[in-house]
Amino acid sequence: xxxxxxxxxxxxxxxxxxxxxQRQWFxxxxxxxxxxxxxxxxxxxxxxxxLPAAPKEQPQLVKEALAALDSHGRMVRHHDRVAIVDFSAPxxxxxxxxxxxxxxxxxxxxxxxxxxxDPRHTGFLQRFSNEPNSxxxxxxxxxxxxxxxxxxxxSQRLLGLDPTNNNALDRAIVLHGAWYANxxxxxxxxxxxxxxxxxxxxxxxxxxxxDLMGEGRMIYAARV
Numbered sequence: 001x002x003x004x005x006x007x008x009x010x011x012x013x014x015x016x017x018x019x020x021x022q023r024q025w026f027x028x029x030x031x032x033x034x035x036x037x038x039x040x041x042x043x044x045x046x047x048x049x050x051l052p053a054a055p056k057e058q059p060q061l062v063k064e065a066l067a068a069l070d071s072h073g074r075m076v077r078h079h080d081r082v083a084i085v086d087f088s089a090p091x092x093x094x095x096x097x098x099x100x101x102x103x104x105x106x107x108x109x110x111x112x113x114x115x116x117x118d119p120r121h122t123g124f125l126q127r128f129s130n131e132p133n134s135x136x137x138x139x140x141x142x143x144x145x146x147x148x149x150x151x152x153x154x155s156q157r158l159l160g161l162d163p164t165n166n167n168a169l170d171r172a173i174v175l176h177g178a179w180y181a182n183x184x185x186x187x188x189x190x191x192x193x194x195x196x197x198x199x200x201x202x203x204x205x206x207x208x209x210x211d212l213m214g215e216g217r218m219i220y221a222a223r224v
Contacts, residue, residue: 061086062099065220068141069101072161076143077216085111085199085221087125087137091192096201098212107212109205112181113137114197123191125223130160130167135196138165138173142219145169147210152176156210158199158219165221175199175213177206 058066065084069076082099089095094108113125116136120126129136140162147156155176160168167173178200180193192200199219201209213219 060224061088061220061222064222064224065099065141065218066101068161068220069218072141072143072218075161076218078214081212081217083213083217083219085219087113087117087128087139087221087223090123092123092186092190096199096209098209107208109201109209110181110183110186110192112178112192112195112198112200115194116197118194121191121194128164128223129197130164130171132167132171137195137197137199137221138168139222140165140220142168142173142221144175144213144215144217144219146215150174150176152178152198152200154206154210156213156215161218171197173197173199175201175209175219177201177203179203 061084065082069079069082080101082101084097084099086095086097091110091112094110096109096111097106098109099106114135114137115121116129116134117125117127125137127136128139130138138160140160142158142160142165145157145159147154149155152174153176155174157174158168160166160173165173176198178193178195181195181200182202182204185192199221
């Protein structure tokens with residue numbers, strides 16, 4: 001079977017996992033991304049007379065995120081950067097990392113989880129959910145969509161690409177700024193506040209996150 005046939009069948013399988021609203025989004029409104037392929041990291045060049053340095057072992061969550069980026073392929077327009085949210089860490093830690101795929105460099109941010117994922121407000125995510133009205137965070141791969149202005153100001157819609165988060169658009173799971181995700185919450189309370197399942201970052205960090213992510217990049221959220 002030719003490579004193009006394989007890619008098309010993979011894209012069809014990915015579309016089948018999406019919620020109704022998200023399938024309509026991709027089939028009706030998304031740009032043609034058939035010419036895009038995942039970026040491969042550059043191979044390290046050895047100096048004359050020396051052996052190439054052994055590559056550093058990637059953390060498990062980074063491996064999962066890059067595998068998801070490759071798996072979802074054409075559903076993600078840009079493959080140069082990916083956001084990875086490590087929900088194993090408490091909300092007091094900068095657990096949102098935006099990874100430059102080619103260089104391996106990361107930029108870190110605080111991010112809140114949903115109240116339904118942490119009912120006792122411990123600062124740790126206890127569970128994921130994809131259910132409407134659960135107010136919980138969902139796991140899996142998301143792709144950043146368009147911006148809009150809502151009750152949290154400028155925000156960005158997200159489309160869930162996996163069966164574990166394919167209700168994201170219908171649930172209004174978005175990326176937005178919030179006062180309860182500002183860094184000054186840590187010395188005052190030892191943790192961030194909670195969202196309704198959205199990826200809430202500090203108000204003063206939101207513009208930077210938007211600049212790095214833009215539209216058509218992947219966010220991968222999980223717990224290892």
